[in-house]
Amino acid sequence: MSTPRRFRWSALLASAATLALLLAMRESMPNYNARMAPIVERGAPGEYVHGRRFAARVTAVETARMLRFAHSGTPDSVEQRDSSGVWLIVQASAMAVQEPTLIGSAAILTRDGRRYEQSGRLYNAPATLAARELQAGVASAGVLIFELPVDALAGAWLALAANRIDPLDSELQIDLALAAPPLPREFYDLVRP
């Protein structure tokens, strides 16, 4: 038999604390993007950074005001692309780990937290590294091309992943060592690999 109890301040306090805790948990729960975020592997330029599907290495970084390339299929015709910012050309090599794979997503992460995807303006240009099927243990070299404002260059990182719509996989983030970005040259010539 229980005896009727007196009102207890401690019980009220405990309830209030529990409610506050629940509210805090609800508010601090990461959203879908954060929960499904890629698993980041960081690395320095010049070294192979390894992910689940592929490994990649940045060998050189260049900037240019204009890109120039021969129109594929039409010899002796030269196309050029200017930019409101600057072209960033990352020379890299990559190899698959186990199975043939593609670099499905390449982007530049800037110091102010923005994400610049690869340029989609290179119709008829020679294929970039992202278009090449990588084979296990066989290094493929090529370029990745981005367009960004000049003031976004300093402190930029490269982010590579096998797929953009398949999260929870590795994303390689490689420092481009652009503390002092190089002066852009007038032209960068894209050549066939």
Place this chain on the structure above:
Amino acid sequence: MPQLDAGKGVDTGQWHVVVHAATLSARRPDGRPAARGKANLAIELELTNRTRSSSNDFATLLRIALPAIAAKTPPTSQLLLRDNSVLSSLHPKMSERIALAWDIPLATPIPDPLPVVVMSKIHKQRDNLSGGAGWFDPKPMAEVRLHVTTPDAPATLP
């Protein structure tokens, strides 16, 4: 709805938009002919991506107040005027002149001025479906009245 002058900018959240001009022509802005039996109505604008990542979410940016263009019809062509090429995506903080163009039936009466509505989306930190962040719910934000130029209209006959 707030009125906006052509050439004046407005922030929709996602984009900074400056609507410049409207053109009705037999050709699309890249020089290719409009579909058979149609004319091409092109709106030229300057867009700046204000978000933190590259985006191609501009198909619902403008709504043309013409019965010939149903409310949610995406443009027939989206062009980057710098190269006259198909626009893939726009990168943060990089303004570009672009054209959103619709093929419309030849006999469509065009009011002068033509009302063009700039749409704006809201950012949700958690959407209702998966709980991810994104831009949703396009709503009319401002209206620009544009004089439609017809560059290839036959010159007045003598």
Place this chain on the structure above:
Amino acid sequence: MNAGRVYWRSLAALIVVVPLALWTASGEDYLAYQRHRAVPETVVAPGASAEFGGSRWQIDRIETFDAPPATPGSVIAPASLPAGTRLLRVRMALRAGDIESIQKLDRCQLELVDRRGRRWTAAALSPARRDVATRCNGSHGKTPQIAQEFRFEQDFLLPADAAGDVDAVIRLAAENPRLLRLQWR
């Protein structure tokens, strides 16, 4: 009953109850995962042939090169292979049983796999060859015929450490997810 004894009995019962609960909650999913993961592959001993998708398959020859081989009729050839790689030229022989099995060859892929589970698809580095068929379903007018031996050849770029120890795998869309694995050595 003594409270201490109940405590220990309950603790002992957990050893049975926890796995049981786990199994009830996700046993089906685990089995489905296992079924999904298992690759039903038919392994064929070196030199032997096997029936797959209505055709009889065999490795005809595998040649290993450490420099790009001269290809008849090709103008451009890479001067050298990437460092640390070998080129394997794989010639497969097949004999299709009927018209249906020839149609199945339209969606077919030859791959190489090694013992560590690494997998390679054909390299596109060699210029288009016209002297031999380069696909399962033929190329340049050389196509498989019913009950006749048909050969096709593909080049693969592999790291040197894998070049001596690979098997050929045939995938046919019509036979998915089954595979045919022909051992080389």
